[in-house]
Amino acid sequence: MTIDSAAVAGALARLRERRPRVHCITNSAAVNFTANVLLSAGAIPSMTVNPEELPDFVASADALLVNLGTLDPLRREAIDVAVGVAGAAGTPWALDPVFVERSRPRLALARQLLARGPTVIRGNRPELDGLTGAGGDDAAADALARSSRATVVRTGEVDYVTDGARAVRIAGGHPLMASITAAGCAATALLAGFLAVEDDPVTAASACLGFVAAAAERAGAQAAGPGSFVPAFLDALHALTPEEAGAQARIS
Amino acid sequence: MTIDSAAVAGALARLRERRPRVHCITNSAAVNFTANVLLSAGAIPSMTVNPEELPDFVASADALLVNLGTLDPLRREAIDVAVGVAGAAGTPWALDPVFVERSRPRLALARQLLARGPTVIRGNRPELDGLTGAGGDDAAADALARSSRATVVRTGEVDYVTDGARAVRIAGGHPLMASITAAGCAATALLAGFLAVEDDPVTAASACLGFVAAAAERAGAQAAGPGSFVPAFLDALHALTPEEAGAQARIS
C-alpha cells in the first residue's frame, strides 16, 4: 500500500482549515513543546489533566492524546475519565506508551488501555517491545495491530505504520529529532490532530509522519544543533504548505 | 483617557530597577515560558503550587498571578491559600481565567475569585464572554470592571483596558503571538509585575501591554515563524529600553 503525495497534502490542508481541537494528557517535559507543535501546525491544543474538568474538555475536542509519561495518580484518573468520554463520543484517540519498558506500573496501564480501543498506538522499538513482550519488529507490530484493532506506529530512522493488513513506511526526518526531548510525544499529539481530519488511521498517521519528517529535514538543514533545531522545527511546521509537505514526504 | 509614553517608560524603568518578585500559580504549559518572560523583562519569578509553601512565597512576593489553567485539586488549594495571603497583605494580584468558556468547574472557581478582589482580570474575548455570560465586548468588560471593582483587560488584535470609568486601547503586537502557547498567560504574569511598581492598575496594565506589543513587533520583524518568535520575543523584552518601549507603545 502506498499513500501518495495528494493524500498527505489533502490531510494537512484539512488540518489547517478545520483547526481541530486536540486535548492532550501528556507528561510534564512535553507539555509546552506539544502545545507549540500543535499551534504551529494549525491545530488547537488544550492540556489540562484535572479529572474534574476532562469531561468538558474532551467532549468539546476533536481528538485526544493519552501519553503515559510522568504518570501519577491524577493523570491515571484523568486518563480513565478522558478515554471513557472519547469512547462514548466516538472521538479518535492516540496512545503514546512512553518508557513502558522501564516501568511495570506503566506497562500494566498501557495493556489495560489497549483493551479500550485506541485509534492509534505510537512508540519506538523498545516501547513496542515492552508492550508486546514479543519484540518491536514489523511482525510484532502487525500482531499488536491485529490483536488491539488499533493502527500501530513505530517511529525510528524509518517509521512503520500498520493496521495488521496494510503497512506503510515513512523515510526522511533528521537525526537531531533524537537529541530533543518530547519529539515523539509531540508527534503523537499531532497524529491525534490528523485523526480528526482523516478517517483512515493509516492514512492519517502516514500523512502526519510524512509532514513531521519533511519539517524535520527543513529544520535540520538550518539548525546548528539540538537547541536551534527546536525553533526551526516549529517554524517549518508552520511554513510548509500542504503541497510542499506532500511532495517532500517519502512514503512507500 | 490616554496613558502617554512617559508613563510606559516610567513603569518599565521602575520594573527594571526594583526587580519585583512575582509569585505565579500557572498552568503546566506556561510555567517555563512565563518564568523566562519575567526574567527577560527584569522581574523575579517563583512558581511553586504547593499549598504548604505558598504562605512563605506569597508573603515575600511583590505581586501574585493566579492562572486557572491545568487546574487540579492541588492548584485549587494553592489558589485559595495564595489569594488569602495576598489579600491580607495588600499584595496586588492578577487573575487569568484561561479557557473558562470550556470548563464549568473552572468557570465556577473564576466567579468565586472575582468576589475576592483581584486587582486585574485579563482574558481574551471568549474567556470574558464565558466569565460574564453577557458577551466579551467593551460594554461587558466595563460592567465586569464595575461589578468586580477590578481593572479588566481584554487582549486581542487591539487590547482593551477598563476600570469601568476609564478605558484605554493598546494597538500593535504581532499575529505570531496567537501561534505560540502561553503568550497571554505570560503577559498576565508580567502585568502582575507591573502592578508591583505602578499603583494605578489601568496605567500598569496599559504600560505592560504597550511594552509587550512593542517587544512582539520587534520579534515578529525578525522571526521566520512561531518557533523563532519565542526567543526573539524574550530577547526583545530584555533589550527594549524604557524610552524605546514608551515611544513605540500605541496607546489611545
Added chain:
Amino acid sequence: MTIDSAAVAGALARLRERRPRVHCITNSAAVNFTANVLLSAGAIPSMTVNPEELPDFVASADALLVNLGTLDPLRREAIDVAVGVAGAAGTPWALDPVFVERSRPRLALARQLLARGPTVIRGNRPELDGLTGAGGDDAAADALARSSRATVVRTGEVDYVTDGARAVRIAGGHPLMASITAAGCAATALLAGFLAVEDDPVTAASACLGFVAAAAERAGAQAAGPGSFVPAFLDALHALTPEEAGAQARIS
C-alpha cells in the same frame, strides 16, 4: 588542588560514550529545559515524579537528581522513595535546594536530606546561606561539606567546589545564565550525569561546571539576549568536543 584540562576532557568523553541515564525529580519550570540539557550533552533523562514508578526508574538509572522546586506532596513522597532506592543501590545523587531561603517547609526537608547522604549539593549563595544558617561563603561551604560528607558546590560568577578538604574554583560562564530560568537546576542535573562517569565528586563537579561555563561562553558570544541564549547554549553543549571543553575550562 587543580583539576586539569585532561580531567575535564576525560569526564566529558566518558559521558558521551556511556550515555548515563539520569533520573530527575525536578520542578515544573525546569523539566523540559533539564531534559534538553541532558540530551544535548549526551546523557539520557527520565523525569517522572510518580512514587509508584520511581523504584523501576531509579533502579535502572546511573544517577539521580533531587531538586526541591515546586515541591508538593507527590514530589515529597517521590524524593523519599528515590533517595531510598539510590542509597540502597549506591547510585550517586545530587541535591539542589532551590529557593530554600524562601520556604521553611522546603528548608526543613533539605536538612533532612542532608542526613541521607547526597553525593553533591549545589546551590547559589542565598540557598547555601539558608541551608547552613551560617552564611554562604567559602568557610560555610567547607563546613557544610564536612558535616554532610557531601561535595558542596556554590555557583555564581565564580563557582566554588569543596569536599571540606579540597577546594576548586571555576571561572568563566556568561551573565545571561542569570536571565534564564532553570539554568542552575539543569546544571545540577548534568552534574548528576558526570557523577555516573567520574568517581571523584570534586572532579566530576569541576568538569561539569567547566563544561557548562565553556558552553555558556560560546552561547553568549552568539546570543542577542536571554531568548536566543537558550538554543545557543544547547547547541554548544552538543557541539563542544571534550578537548575543546577541557582547553576552555578555567579551573584553579
